[in-house]
Amino acid sequence: xxxxxxxxxxxxxxxxxxxxxxxxxxxxxxxxxxxxxxxxxxxxxxxxxxxxxxxxxxxxxxxxxxxxxxxxxxxxxxxxxxxxxxxxxxxxxxxxxxxxxxxxxxxxxxxxxxxxxxxxxxxxxxxxxxxxxxxxxxxxxxxxxxxxxxxxxxxxxxxxxxxxxxxxxxxxxxxxxxxxxxxxxxxxxxxxxxxxxxxxxxxxxxxxxxxxxxxxxxxxxxxxxxxxxxxxxxxxxxxxxxxxxxxxxxxxxxxxxxxxxxxxxxxxxxxxxxxxxxxxxxxxxxxxxxxxxxxxxxxxxxxxxxxxxxxxxxxxxxxxxxxx
Amino acid sequence: xxxxxxxxxxxxxxxxxxxxxxxxxxxxxxxxxxxxxxxxxxxxxxxxxxxxxxxxxxxxxxxxxxxxxxxxxxxxxxxxxxxxxxxxxxxxxxxxxxxxxxxxxxxxxxxxxxxxxxxxxxxxxxxxxxxxxxxxxxxxxxxxxxxxxxxxxxxxxxxxxxxxxxxxxxxxxxxxxxxxxxxxxxxxxxxxxxxxxxxxxxxxxxxxxxxxxxxxxxxxxxxxxxxxxxxxxxxxxxxxxxxxxxxxxxxxxxxxxxxxxxxxxxxxxxxxxxxxxxxxxxxxxxxxxxxxxxxxxxxxxxxxxxxxxxxxxxxxxxxxxxxx
Numbered sequence: 064x065x066x067x068x069x070x071x072x073x074x075x076x077x078x079x080x081x082x083x084x085x086x087x088x089x090x091x092x093x094x095x096x097x098x099x100x101x102x103x104x105x106x107x108x109x110x111x112x113x114x115x116x117x118x119x120x121x122x123x124x125x126x127x128x129x130x131x132x133x134x135x136x137x138x139x140x141x142x143x144x145x146x147x148x149x150x151x152x153x154x155x156x157x158x159x160x161x162x163x164x165x166x167x168x169x170x171x172x173x174x175x176x177x178x179x180x181x182x183x184x185x186x187x188x189x190x191x192x193x194x195x196x197x198x199x200x201x202x203x204x205x206x207x208x209x210x211x212x213x214x215x216x217x218x219x220x221x222x223x224x225x226x227x228x229x230x231x232x233x234x235x236x237x238x239x240x241x242x243x244x245x246x247x248x249x250x251x252x253x254x255x256x257x258x259x260x261x262x263x264x265x266x267x268x269x270x271x272x273x274x275x276x277x278x279x280x281x282x283x284x285x286x287x288x289x290x291x292x293x294x295x296x297x298x299x300x301x302x303x304x305x306x307x308x309x310x311x312x313x314x315x316x317x318x319x320x321x322x323x324x325x326x327x328x329x330x331x332x333x334x335x336x337x338x339x340x341x342x343x344x345x346x347x348x349x350x351x352x353x354x355x356x357x358x359x360x361x362x363x364x365x366x367x368x369x370x371x372x373x374x375x376x377x378x379x380x381x382x383x384x385x386x387x
Numbered sequence: 388x389x390x391x392x393x394x395x396x397x398x399x400x401x402x403x404x405x406x407x408x409x410x411x412x413x414x415x416x417x418x419x420x421x422x423x424x425x426x427x428x429x430x431x432x433x434x435x436x437x438x439x440x441x442x443x444x445x446x447x448x449x450x451x452x453x454x455x456x457x458x459x460x461x462x463x464x465x466x467x468x469x470x471x472x473x474x475x476x477x478x479x480x481x482x483x484x485x486x487x488x489x490x491x492x493x494x495x496x497x498x499x500x501x502x503x504x505x506x507x508x509x510x511x512x513x514x515x516x517x518x519x520x521x522x523x524x525x526x527x528x529x530x531x532x533x534x535x536x537x538x539x540x541x542x543x544x545x546x547x548x549x550x551x552x553x554x555x556x557x558x559x560x561x562x563x564x565x566x567x568x569x570x571x572x573x574x575x576x577x578x579x580x581x582x583x584x585x586x587x588x589x590x591x592x593x594x595x596x597x598x599x600x601x602x603x604x605x606x607x608x609x610x611x612x613x614x615x616x617x618x619x620x621x622x623x624x625x626x627x628x629x630x631x632x633x634x635x636x637x638x639x640x641x642x643x644x645x646x647x648x649x650x651x652x653x654x655x656x657x658x659x660x661x662x663x664x665x666x667x668x669x670x671x672x673x674x675x676x677x678x679x680x681x682x683x684x685x686x687x688x689x690x691x692x693x694x695x696x697x698x699x700x701x702x703x704x705x706x707x708x709x710x711x
Contacts, residue, residue, distance in 0.1 A: 092416065113664045333701065340437045340666040340697035373664035381705030
């Protein structure tokens with residue numbers, strides 16, 4: 064697949080996104096941990112997007128997309144399909160803009176996430192838990208309402224918005240050797256890689272992915288988008304496959320992709336809870352899992368990790384830790 | 388009981404403690420939450436001692452006590468009895484001072500806390516889970532080793548150290564109407580109340596206590612120390628009873644004590660985990676529980692809460708949530 068002509072957002076788009084969303088987003092803290100520093104014999108800087116509005120980085124992209132709309136577009140609302148954080152993010156962004164969000168969700172989505180979307184005032188439209196059902200249901204919603212469809216990741220505005228987290232991290236922490244991000248659909252990984260390439264070219268960006276949902280890894284190997292078929296990973300935010308834009312961005316700007324097994328994700332997540340006293344979701348633990356497995360050379364280095372979110376169902380997490 | 392002549396630490400002791408422990412402690416962040424602000428129709432400022440070294444405010448007092456010792460005293464080590472956070476705190480402080488800590492612990496103390504104490508290099512001496520056994524075992528350790536006994540709360544150095552958290556909070560957040568603290572043995576409540584009275588006399592200090600371990604409430608009512616007999620609260624840090632010093636400090640400087648039922652503690656704790664994405668232990672949730680029950684007038688007010696710690700056994704806690 065020829066990705067050279069794909070029109071990706073650039074540094075200017077990310078900087079404009081940062082200014083656009085600043086009134087609505089948290090500038091999240093960067094935390095450090097002597098425990099993890101000593102484990103990896105280097106310095107690790109955790110960008111805490113679990114403290115972002117709606118509990119995940121996804122709000123950055125959603126806010127950028129919604130506040131990019133013309134008043135006329137905004138008046139007709141926004142629509143998306145999402146099993147989780149993007150849904151909440153778009154719902155809140157729409158409410159802040161004073162417009163309506165139509166969220167197509169699979170009926171098996173976590174209870175806590177469905178409730179949060181409803182609490183933000185969005186209209187939930189149920190679909191089957193398949194890509195085909197999501198997409199056709201969303202198309203119908205757009206046809207019925209005239210709402211603007213905002214894809215969870217394969218969208219220039221979304222990618223630019225997600226890149227603002229790395230912009231803040233690089234602004235606050237100098238001389239990072241590496242930034243690690245989880246990769247699912249690739250919005251965060253793309254935005255991070257574009258931002259780092261522009262602002263700090265010496266910083267490598269490495270994406271981390273569950274071995275059970277290694278579509279991005281396989282896609283970069285084969286040179287075309289290899290979708291995940293019903294991936295079984297606890298990292299529920301990373302079950303999606305790359306889109307054209309994010310595939311092109313990863314090819315161009317990501318150094319490499321590492322994959323990690325499920326038990327390493329669970330262990331890394333639990334260690335963050337116990338040692339840092341913060342709640343992260345399984346997807347957010349994937350980069351740290353790669354670090355703790357020694358898959359990335361961190362000795363004497365300064366490594367940034369974007370902790371992508373903190374939305375978990377506590378009872379489900381109990382079962383998860385109980386299995387460990 | 389006449390408490391007028393009890394020699395309490397004062398503002399100067401707390402300021403000296405702050406300077407003494409600054410190289411070893413974290414200046415913990417103050418977090419806010421729009422969710423809780425809207426629930427209480429006011430502003431709430433959370434002083435995050437769950438992010439303190441060893442995961443609890445206890446490290447402040449322990450560090451102050453250990454670094455107050457003469458070199459000669461320090462050479463013989465320190466000793467205490469504690470079921471939890473004070474044990475870890477003293478163990479780490481001793482290690483930083485380069486001396487030995489002897490920790491008397493009941494054999495039923497949480498696994499995670501015993502392990503943490505051992506990891507800090509302290510020597511653990513087992514005792515029965517009774518006050519009498521703790522005290523006699525600790526006395527024997529002191530007699531055998533010449534170590535300095537550091538009581539978990541009934542100690543001027545400890546109280547002064549605990550007061551440094553409020554000092555930081557009052558320095559960072561102006562115009563607080565109220566500060567809420569949990570009360571167990573009363574070290575944190577005493578230090579907080581002394582600090583606030585000196586630095587911000589218009590700030591009321593209210594202590595919150597589990598109804599199942601309401602010894603401080605009953606003690607202030609009756610005018611003498613009323614011990615808790617085998618209290619059954621999930622707030623394991625608050626099962627201890629007041630000492631002479633802390634009783635005197637509470638009488639003199641605390642505005643009032645409110646008590647809260649167990650289910651409110653569990654609910655408040657869970658809400659902090661879910662909404663703020665931070666891990667707090669049950670004891671730390673007690674003041675917020677009082678707030679959420681409407682026991683304290685917060686409408687239009689600025690309320691500080693000291694989140695005392697974040698040390699939990701995850702499996703036990705997740706079971707707790709499962710029961711709720």
